[in-house]
Amino acid sequence: MIKTFVLLLIVLGINTLRYGTYLLEGSTSIYYLILFALNLFALIIVVISKTKMKTKQLIRRVIK
Numbered sequence: 001m002i003k004t005f006v007l008l009l010i011v012l013g014i015n016t017l018r019y020g021t022y023l024l025e026g027s028t029s030i031y032y033l034i035l036f037a038l039n040l041f042a043l044i045i046v047v048i049s050k051t052k053m054k055t056k057q058l059i060r061r062v063i064k
Helices: 002-024 030-063
Strands: none
Touching: 002 030
């Protein structure tokens, strides 16, 4: 699970940086803008979901 999470973060991070650099170089293509936004959104969702899972695990440990 942890390896999958780290791999997903790496792939999403690299893709987000790649499309971000295309936009910073002055590309006006809507394709790069949409893919940058989708990758950024996915990256945020993955981090938030992992944080929520971690919080739930900690709460379960405290309750036991």
